[in-house]
Amino acid sequence: MALALVRLIPTDTNVPFIKARLAAFFVSVALILGSVTAFFTLGLNFGIDFRGGTAIEVQTEGPADLGALRTVLEGLDLGDVQVQGFGADNEALVRVGQVSAERANEIEGYSVENDAEAQQAVRQYVSDTLEREFPGIVFQKIESLSPQVSGELVVAGATSIGVALFLMLVYIWFRFEWQYSVGAVLALIHDVIATIGFFAVTQLEFNLSTIAAILTIVGYSMNDTVIVYDRIREDFRKFKTRPTTEVLNGAINSTLSRTILTSGTTLVAIVAMAVIGGPALEGFALALIWGVGVGTYSSIFVAAPLLTLTGVKRTSDDDDEGHAVAP
Incomplete structure (x- = not known):
């Protein structure tokens, strides 16, 4: 069954994702502005964890x-x-x-x-x-x-998200280059703001489970982004004269099958959780469903296209020094 599904997804796609980066930019800006506006006008429906x-x-x-x-x-x-x-x-x-x-x-x-x-x-x-x-x-x-303890939980929750984003920045900086880390963290911030906006618009209860869901989304989105970045770096080494936009587009397309399969199987499990998990898991499951969607979108349309703006190097420091590069 799994093999049949894999065969249904082409492995040689050539979707012009990078050409659509300007349209995606406007979509992302609208999503962020809408989320921020919803947060300040509608607010969040804080649960017992945060209200006491x-x-x-x-x-x-x-x-x-x-x-x-x-x-x-x-x-x-x-x-x-x-x-x-x-x-x-x-x-x-x-x-x-x-x-x-x-x-x-x-x-x-x-x-x-x-x-x-x-x-x-x-x-x-x-x-x-x-x-x-x-x-x-x-x-x-x-x-x-008490409300005072609940207020401390709000601060602790926000701090945990901030620390997670900072550690992701450090990881990507050491794993790749600072140009990659900027793109990855901006994509993660995009996902977090969009998720908070989702809760503001829907007025689903925002509690400690939601914080856990956001941290899960951060990890999931980062994993997806790292897969794409790894392929981009490999293709930069392989195709040294190919234009940057073509390399980026090729890398996204070559990992597209993996992205679809991973997101699809993840959504199957989360949707089952939302349907049979009852009210206790509803907010957590819906946050993950939204997060998987927006995280996949940001890995393709935010993290990768941002490399065209950060001036990412086409070769590593080892290449500059004449050392061998792993294939």
Whole structure:
């Protein structure tokens, strides 16, 4: 089956990708400007991880029915609620978003004066409801995540993305040349901004899983870019008099079959995750689906064409010194 699929993808394509670099440039600029505009006008729909709330670890008598837990908690109308498997098959993690004092006072039997008391009321309300609906349930741990801690998580998440981009820059600089590193990192920044814009437009929940998805996208896109760059460097050594644009276009086309197969098989797994993974994995899976698409696009239409602007050398330092070059 895999062999038949490989045969369906031509290995001698000659698609003029580099000729389309100007159109791709305008598409990328529009995508980045649109993403930045959406971020500042619509904002991100931060999840419990970044807004604060209550986390409760529970243990049920039998296998935890996550769907039933989710249905009961959503019926309480407390806003953002998350339920996911945790540890053994009879354990679950329940998270409820920050609830205002005004909303807590609407709960029958509760009267609070501030947000701190509101969170205590919500913890008690959720616990009482779960004990009533799921006899024998055990509360292993109950804790609150304050907005201050959540703010620190936002900073930590942004820092992790920045560090990842910087380390990629250093890696490509040493692996190839600084001209390649500029193109690769600009392509990665393009992917990160586009992904954040995707979450701003769709208003999907932005949480720690999303940060993990973005870091995964960075790694995936970088891997795709390195494959193309490796072929470009080989072709520069092989075709010393061929125009740069022809070398770049040839390298992209020669790796196109690999790119299509890798992206296609990756998407099959991610789409399956999005379809059967439920609400807990929805945001993560959708971010990866978007990231695979935009990462593949940037490797072809951003990273490689940028080499025409950075003045990449056609030969390595070893070539200049007359040393042998590996084929």
